[in-house]
Amino acid sequence: MKPSIPQGTRDFNAVTIRKRNYIFNTIRNVFELYGFQPLETPAMENLETLMGKYGEEGDKLIFKILNNGLDNPAKHEQAKEDFEKILEGKNNKNITERALRYDLTIPFARYVAMNHGQLTFPFKRYQIQPVWRADRPQRGRYREFYQCDADVVGSNSLLNEVELANIYATVFEKLGIDVEIKINSRKILAALAELSGGADKMIDITVAIDKLDKIGIEKVKEELVQRGLNENQINIIEKYLSIRGSNEEKLIAIKKLADENATAKKGIEEIEYLLNFTIHHSPLTIDFTLARGLNYYTGIIFEIKAKHVTMGSIGGGGRYDDLTGLFGVPNIPGVGISFGVDRIYDVMEELKLFPDEIETSTQVLFFNLGENESRQAFELMQQLRNKNIRCEIFHENTKFDKQFKYADKKQIPYAVIIGSKELAENNCVLKNLQSGEQQTLSQNELLGFSF
C-alpha cells in the first residue's frame, strides 16, 4: 500500500519544528510573564461536553470517535438500532461517546466546572495544544492545528481585557508581525439588534454584517432581507455600518446612534476603558462589523488580522459571562484569547520573519579519519557535549569530500579534524566552514573555544 496521512494533517520536519517552537516559546514566555499557569487537557472529550457549544455549524465540524466493541455479535441488534439514530442526524452515546477536542476554551470551561472548589480565583491559565476540525482544508486551514489560549475566569474586571490586549500586542511585536487587533462589543451588537427591532435576530444580524468587507453593503442588505428584516430595521443597520474613521470618530458616531440604549452605553464604556488603558502604541482598532461566530461571547471581542498578507484571522477571543454554567456551575465569568499558531507560521514564512539562527542544529562535526583518530575525536566530542556544545562525529572513515559535504548539508558551522598528524601531536584542526578559515589548536584550547 501507498503510505499516506489523513487529509488536512501534516508531518513536520526538523526545520519546521524549530520554527514552530520559536513561536510557541515566544507566546509561552509572554503568558508566563503575565502570570498565567499551564494546563493540558485530553485530546478527546466526551461528545456531550462539546456538542451544542459552537453553534449548528460547529457541531458538524467536530470529529467524532467511533466506540470500540461495536462488532460484538451479542450487541448487533442494539447497534443497528442505535445507528439508525445516527443516520437521522442524532448523536448516540452507544455509537460515538467521545470526540476530538474542537477548541481549548470549552475543555477549559469543563475543567473549571469540575474543579472550581479547588481553584483560586481569578484563575489564569494558558494552554498550548492541538485541536481538530472536520473542515475542508484550504489555504491557512488545517484539520489538525495548534491553538495557544490564555483565559482568566472568576473576574469581571476589565483589567483582564487590558492585560490580554497587551499580551496580543507584545507577542506580535516580538514575532515581528504587523497586526491589527480588531475589537468590538457583543453588547453593542445586542443593542443594535434591539434598536432595529429584532432582539431575537441578533445572530442573523451579526452573521450578515460580519461579511461587510467581503461582500459589500448591498449584498449585506440583501442577506438581511432574506433573514427577515424589514426596511426600517435595515436602515438602522446601514447607519451603523457606515460608521468610519479613527477610533475616536467611531466612538462619537456610535454614541450619537445608540447612546440612549443602556446595553450599548455599557458596551461603549467598556471599549473606551480598554482603549484608554492599553499601552498607547498598541494596534487596537474598533471594528463595529466584527461579530465572531462562537455564540458564548457576551462582552468585548477580539480578532487579529495580519497586515501585508492574505490570511484569515490569526487569533481571536472575547468575554463570556457564563461558560461554566453550561456544565452546571453558574456565575463564573471569564475572558480569553487564542493564537492560531499554524496561520501565524504561514504568515511568518510568507513575510520571511523567522530569524536565521533558529535553523542551526549541530554546531560541531568531528571528522572520522581512522580507528585511533576517531577514538580521540570521540573522547573530545563527549567533553564538548558536557559543556553543552551540540556535536556529532561522522559515522565512518571516508574521504574528506564526503564529510565536508555532510557538514554543508546540515549547515554545521564548525568541523574538527583529527588525523594521524594531529593525533601524534595531541592537537586538532578547527575549521570555520562558513569563512573557510582554520586554525590548529591544542585539545585543551578546543574545549575552551566559544562556539
Added chain:
RNA sequence: GAGAGCGUAGCUCAGUAGGUUAGAGCGACAGUUUGUGGCACUGUAGGUCGUGGGUUCGAGACCCAUCGUUCUCCCCA
C-alpha cells in the same frame, strides 16, 4: 455541505493535432580528487504517466468513474 483546477522520476515541471524506445533541471549515488567542502566536468540509478474502466489500429494526452491534492464559497485559527 456546494463549486473549480491539478495529479508524469525523490523535488519542480516539459511532453506540441492522440503515433514507435516518456524528457529536462535540481537532488541522490559514483568518479575526476584517500589531508580540505561549497564550483566545475563525466557517468549511474530512478517512472505500474494517481487508480479503475472506456473510445481508438494506437492513450501520458480524449471520455467516465474513483482516490489524492490545491483553491474558492460556507464557517473559522
